[in-house]
Amino acid sequence: MITYLNRVAVIDNGNGVSITRFSHNDMTKYGYSDEDAFIAWYMNKISPGTSFTVVNESEIPQTNGQWDKSDREFWKLNGNKVEVDQVKKQAKEAEKAQKEADKNAVLAKLKISKEELQKLIK
């Protein structure tokens, strides 16, 4: 049975976060008894030379005990917590809304509905 440590390593490069979960099985397999030492060794194995922050897994957005990745693209590291970057999310939503408005304006000029357009391009 595979079980995981309660802490994860987070790398935030400004364009999103990478999160590594560590298994007890690997810690034993590689001969470590100290979690911090194992985490440092493992991160150097998969991302040599890259700095990371260790946080509690409970500090990751969750729903019903599972990571809630509905806003995964907006996750950022804030101190020892992973949270949704609301500024980025709102900017993306505004951009999306603007694109939709532009599209509707073109459809209005063409006097054609979205459904009719989709039938044409299929």
Add this chain to the structure above:
Amino acid sequence: MSSFTITNGGTLPDTSNKSDFYTLIGQATVTVNGLVNADIGAGAGIVSSKLDLSSITQNLVMTSKILKQAKGADVASVAGSITLGDDGNYFDITGTNAITSITAKAAGTQVVLQFDSTASLVDGSNLKLNGNFQGAAESQIHLICDGTNWFEISRPPTATLSSANQTEMEAASSTAVYASPGNINWHPGVAKAWVKWNGTGTPAVTSSYNMDSSITDHGTGMWTLSITTDFSSANWVPVGMRRNESATNAGFLSVSDVSAQVAGSIRVDGVNYDGTYQDTSNNYLVCFGDQ
């Protein structure tokens, strides 16, 4: 000259009496009935030429004793027929020739042949073997004769084969060694690692071989998985699949272009049919290459 019988419970003639002695030694045959073990003293010698058991009708019974058989003179292999001596049941076979037959002996005769070199026995003719027997130093085979043919009783399973080492497994060419469970991973045609993982929600490895169960989630449909015993270089081959869990997530796994391929881990992407990244529950990766 006549016969003289000593019966069970009877008495020998008084050989201190000259006439009785001459009577005894003057018989053409002296038959002894009811002779028991106790009648033969420990110091009694039996001339080997006089011990002929060929006509006895009783079973030969030994209690708490070992049947000691002799090693006969070495027999040189020839490309053809050989004859084993009558001086033993165990023979060293010398030389390197392929023996095609062995002169038959009485039915029931068993022999063990020990090969000193690479002579061989060819299945066929009067050699009824479980396939050809390729000898090697100290290899042995046990045969029994039915008066015409020699039948193989047994041969040690490792008499001619040894476990392939890493070099032999990686060369993948020898047919004189066998692949053992502990070394089979070195064969180039064998997967060096595999892993199944769930990429939805909290990512987790489900099962694996030579892969770590720690896992990195880089974003939707992006993971890094690491190998326990690394490949010898970055030039190894990953093969990935994922399960289509609905009509809208038919897609594939691909090697990520974010980072260069390395020897000890791999970053893979889960891509949906429309080109977007996607998490799925059942992802599979198998890895081939040189370790």
